[in-house]
Amino acid sequence: MRYVRFLKPPRLVVDKGSKPQISCLITITSDLGDSFLPYDVELAAELLSLHQTEEIVVWRTVQWKAGMRSLPITFPLTKNLKAQKFRLRVGGEPKSTYDDYGKMSGEATCGVVSVWSQEFSPSEATAAAKLVDRCFNLMDGHVICISEETGESIARHLWDAGITLSCHISELLKGGSPLAEALLPTSRPNQLRILELGTGCGMVGMTLAHLIADTNVLLTDLPEAQEIVEHNISQTKLAKGSTLKFQTLDWDEDLPQDLRSSRSPLHLVVAADCTYNADSSPALVQTLKRLCNVSPQARVAIAMKMRHSSEEVFFDLMAGAEFIKLTTLEYPLPGDVEIGEETVFLHVYQYKPSI
Template identity: 30%
Template sequence: MHYIRFLRPPAIKTRQIAARQSQIHVELVLTVTTDLGDSFLCPNNPLDLEVFISENSSRRNWDGHSENDEPDRSQQFRKVPMPRPPRWTAGSRVLKTDFLLPAFNSVEALGEATLCVRPANRSLSSDATADLLKTHGLVMPIYVELRSSGPAETVALRRLRFSAPGSDQLVAMRRPVAVEVEEELGESIARHVWDAGVCMTAIISSICSTMPLDGEMNNLPKLRDILTASDGLAVVEIGCGVGILGIGLATALLHRQRCDSGRGAQTNPTRPVSILMTDLPEARDRAVANISRYDRMNSHGPPQRDSGQDGSEEDRTVEALPIPVDYEDLDWEDGRKGKFGAKVNARPWDLVMLSDCTYNVDMLPALVETLTALHRSITATSSFSVAGPKVLLATKPRHESEKALFELMHDAGWRISDQTVLPLPVMGSEAETIEAYLFTRPADSGP
């Protein structure tokens, strides 16, 4: 998969055309690269791009694009007319484009509008989870908030809309569902979304859906059992990066609750679900910012009927609150020694998950030892018999040396109990894959 990126913040300029009239001029500097930024898109045919702008600064109910590929007018989201749309061709490394915003006559009128750049051909755009699960989303759009005052925005937004099959569409129409995370502008690969995290989010959205799309794969039945259990769920993510997987899981679980409620199914909006994301200290600011963004986007859900103590419905309604998501620093060099923070040590975890963490083979021993130490800590300190947490690993194989992870996991007593492969077509290059594995480990296993 490829990603449209801003190499620098959009430049907003004002052109005076009359005594009391001016035009807003925007300049963009873009590139289209892989998740690691190690190669540029080299398409067989030119890739035309288009620009949209939304005047809705909150974007709380923003559904991106309607079925006819035009902006949703109720959200004041419109396509920017451009005499020559930007075009990415084979051999390109940087693409510069500029345009006028005819709907705005002053910088102040912009407010905090949101700009989106995406492929003009909708079938090539990774807008929604269905695009990834049906393997035709090749290029991921990018969003950025335009600031009319103050310092220029230093982060862009990635947004993945959850597809809504069947009657789930009724809930989605009232409240479009999407996972949205900030990533840093520029070419650095740090604090960006990567392929495995994005695709695993799409897989989880299908697993948690009450009505999966026709043809969607569901080859992780044991993971489904874990994620849809009725007796609570505690998940810790290691190496969370910007947080798309952890926040994606929270969004998928919350969407399931709301769909159940929308169909009148018995549901408990206060079901004990907890998600903790961890990473190195340098990831903290972006991860915490994205947790806050998730909370804001989901803080006012559709009302649900509340049940009285006798099982009858009461007249009052309750709100489907966001699934709690938290953050704590975790260095694997500490984790491999069994040194965990207070939040990690606070509870026995049902599931440990990670994505895009196997590319640095030098860190694989510390990673496996951290997983094993966490498993031992939980099974040794729990006051009741537990099997220990399962481990969900999502990865995009990049080089042969990464296979060492599986040998290390096996030697530490971990066994694969569930797995699946998601094809990942790549425009202008050979197809790739995203692999997902569910590992289990007996309490007394390993050296």
């Protein structure tokens, strides 16, 4: 998948001798930002008025060309629009209020994730905040919008495996689906308890709490992720009887006291996009082992896109820590030209310590 990103968020530009205009600078990159889309693609750029309901007031088509690293976009600003508040959306499908993973995976479709700016006002002559939204259709009637930062911190960005897993979580609601059989207990408890490691912006855990009733979801990460996660939690509509919280958890330290109690065991521990840095894998595996010593029946689900061979050490460490792989599910990623150019793997484990 590729992501539209604001290199410069939308703002009012008034050059001497020229009419005022809204201006921004975008790029289209991979989730890590380490490569640019190498193909031509047509994008819809839409200025959304927030005067009453969110509606498109100015729009245009822009062309990303192979070899580009950035693309400026401008809109003329008429007098009647100066006092309004706006958001700017740039994406592949015109007039869309969300991205649909299924449609992005279709034939002859480029898998480009749209971006929505934060609110800004030309009358205040300030740029939009350095947060953007990504919105995804999870299933009929369920759309989730997640904010991420526009800066360089990869801890506060959305990544391929997290989005892919989130966009398939609705399969947990289908009894007998491969995902449900892999992740859920055979006998459904009254309250399902799930912990996410390395939550980043929180999309996977938030999707679980949004779609699955009677589920307690705890999102964990380092302190630098707390602000963006708590912002996203505040925007998340929860399923009936479900809860969603954040707690700091450092893999290099002992578990917090509340996670050491076996009176409220976990049923599922999930992590997405957490194995890209092989140096952190030993700490990740030790944290998984500590959690499963307290909750030995918990399933462990690790979603990952293999980026380099050094990530293979994770599997050796899991085997050495006495985790047994139960199954691996594969999800082809929307590609630059066709689906399946890359794959997200969901590896599911059970802790089976020797006696």
